[in-house]
Amino acid sequence: MLKLYNSDLCPFAHRARLVVSAKSIEHDRIHIDLKNMPQWYRELSPNQSVPFIQHDEKSLPESLIIMQYLDEAFPGLKLTPEDAYGRAKMRLALDAIGSKLVTAISPAFRGPDFQLPADEELWSPLEASLDADGPFWLGAQLTLADLAAYPWFERWPLLQQRTGRALNLPPRLKRWLAAVSNLPAVLKEARSTEFYLEAMAQPAAR
Numbered sequence: 436m437l438k439l440y441n442s443d444l445c446p447f448a449h450r451a452r453l454v455v456s457a458k459s460i461e462h463d464r465i466h467i468d469l470k471n472m473p474q475w476y477r478e479l480s481p482n483q484s485v486p487f488i489q490h491d492e493k494s495l496p497e498s499l500i501i502m503q504y505l506d507e508a509f510p511g512l513k514l515t516p517e518d519a520y521g522r523a524k525m526r527l528a529l530d531a532i533g534s535k536l537v538t539a540i541s542p543a544f545r546g547p548d549f550q551l552p553a554d555e556e557l558w559s560p561l562e563a564s565l566d567a568d569g570p571f572w573l574g575a576q577l578t579l580a581d582l583a584a585y586p587w588f589e590r591w592p593l594l595q596q597r598t599g600r601a602l603n604l605p606p607r608l609k610r611w612l613a614a615v616s617n618l619p620a621v622l623k624e625a626r627s628t629e630f631y632l633e634a635m636a637q638p639a640a641r
């Protein structure tokens with residue numbers, strides 16, 4: 436049985452939760468308290484971070500690696516394009532999501548003093564990476580790129596509270612977010628803004 440070590444607060448772990456839900460993968464989900472990480476988990480997980488999976492005798496850290504492994508190793512909905520060009524486009528999209536979205540906004544979750552890039556600077560490279568017809572990142576097929584990007588959008592209200600910046604998306608991103616937000620797996624794994632605000636307000640135990 437697959438074991439997924441998770442914190443609902445963590446956007447990287449959210450990526451793995453979205454894949455297990457989209458593919459209906461039976462698994463044990465183990466909650467890790469990030470504010471008081473247990474010693475046994477520090478010893479188990481090589482990066483001392485979530486997400487982390489164990490599957491039979493195998494184990495893997497790193498959300499993007501986990502997403503790709505789960506999609507390849509388990510049956511059900513395929514979240515990776517069948518053709519080589521589609522897969523190459525998905526890797527490009529994952530790269531843009533990491534370098535243009537996650538890198539740009541993650542520091543704002545950690546501290547109150549961080550300035551978000553201006554809307555144009557933040558969204559233009561992502562808008563350009565989205566398929567013109569949509570509704571998903573690469574077009575008609577839902578792929579790992581969609582599930583890799585979504586967790587940061589669900590947490591935007593936290594940033595809005597800290598920075599005063601509303602989510603002001605250009606058209607393709609707006610259409611993309613509407614489509615992804617309504618997927619059954621996304622709805623199933625969604626946590627409320629109150630959940631994020633309360634969890635972030637609690638002080639760390641260490």
Ligand SMILES: N[C@@H](CCC(=O)N[C@@H](CS)C(=O)NCC(=O)O)C(=O)O
Pocket residue numbers: 444445446447448469472483484485486496497498499
């Ligand atoms: N590159 C990693 C990042 C994972 C990560 O940063 N996880 C955070 C929580 S969101 C974590 O576990 N940090 C360890 C800690 O808080 O001690 C991935 O993609 O999985």
